[in-house]
Amino acid sequence: MTKITLTTKEFDQLPKQCVKIVLTEDKPDWHRLVETKDGRLEYRMGAGKRKDMTVRKYRTLVRSIVMAAKSHKLTHIALQLGPMGCPKLEEKGSKWYYRTLAEQLQLATYEFTTYKSKKSDYALKEIMICGIKKAADKQAFKTGLITGEAVNYTRDVANTSGEDMAPSQLAEAAKKAVSGTKAKVKVLDHKKIKQLKMGLLDAVGKGAKDKPRLIIIEYFGAAKKSAPVALIGKGITYDSGGLNVKPTGAMHDMHMDMSGGAAVIGTMRAIAKLGLKKNVVALIPAAENSISADCMRAGDIATSMSGQTVEILHTDAEGRLVLADAMTYAEKYYQPKAMIDVATLTGASLVALGQKTSAVLTKSKSLQDKLVEIGEDTGDLMWPLPLWDEYKSSLKSTRADIANIAVNFARWGGCIEGGTFLSFFAPKKTPWAHIDMAPRMESAAGDKLVKGATGEPVKTLLRYIETS
Ligand code: BES
Ligand code: MN
Ligand code: ZN
16 A cells, blocks of 8 residues: 655655656656766656646546556655646646646555555555645645545455455445444345335345345535435346346456446445535445346346336346336335436446446436536546437336336347336436446556556436535
8 A cells, every 4th residue: 555645745855765756848758767966866758848737637647657657666756746837727826736636646556456465565555645735735635535545445455356346245335445434234124025016136146145235425515404415326236137147258347237236335435525505315226137036037027126027138237227116115215415426337338438438328418517617627538329208119118117227128228228227216206316327337558557447437326415
């Protein structure tokens, strides 16, 4: 773990082992490690022209500083980054600037070593930040550190193998995430799920050894009577595809199919640690989509908690099933003022958008605009796809009310199809948005992040709650 500290010392007063990072206006891939006259090391790095700096480039720049330090095996580095006379950063204000700095430093220092048998003998031990003077900026920096830590917690949960992160273990991870805070965790077990007639969550989870759970995290930081926001995260702890089993190459990373659930857990961790004066409830329908004598079959019909019957035409379209029941539960027991679900729902979202942005689908123009705008602000990018009633007819089932995939097995617009299925279970009056985060489940080339889970969209959900 890298220590990230604020210091009031000037650069030259820092211990000699500290390598000073100096940004130049050279091209972004230019760098040089030099020894200065007083025998200190200085790492000079191109950041491009100041007038060309954007918030997107700034986030990547912060991460590449850390990545460069790691590749040169530097153990202590020091940075002094003001808005550096970059007009576009100055526009955002210093609080944004320092919060983002802290968040991005946290993201870049992250490593997942749980399963490595040998500990590496090198570690980036400390990053010292000089020159932050105003109390408000220091506060913003601390908020950023807490946010970044919650993102990394999310990544740890998502990176853990399916064997070690079954539904009951995901429930434990949720408890650990908010332990020592005001947030409360309730876990509904399989028996309770059946009692509540959550037939879709039951169908998906019943075939596994570790039975399904509905994990609920409540956080009431405002007056009890004000309606909460509901955050719902897909918690498929392993997605084999079920009897419609996934092929080789599409299954091995499905331990991350609870990334939406992990993100919601991480968001609650940050909310609770920051003590936000907001009411938020998180719901994570957790299940393993497994294969056994007890598992659901293609062609089975299950009754959802909403009463609508669903023909399960494809056992690999399981995420929408568990989310549907969680959405019904959220509406019935919490009457939220807004609902956002986050899920690694479809491979089709990757076909549509590539690996750089999540998809957002909603009928609420203001919620859409807000999420896209916040995404731009935090770096968890969001891009809209339509959620139109015209798409509903393809899901009309012959034997039941609706089918979980297009009844003609066409694969067109799979991401929209997933959102459309969920819309049958969405609250009628409450604004609701569906985020398909499959594109951001894993980091991609150019992200300047280690391989594996990204921990998105924790930063965006958190900012949404802060401004809701
Ligand atoms: N978890 C997958 C979607 C996914 C794929 C997430 C790749 C991240 C990376 C989801 O449960 C799934 O299997 N979806 C199917 C839906 C299809 C059967 C309609 C898909 O995308 O193929
Ligand atoms: Mn699936
Ligand atoms: Zn899945």
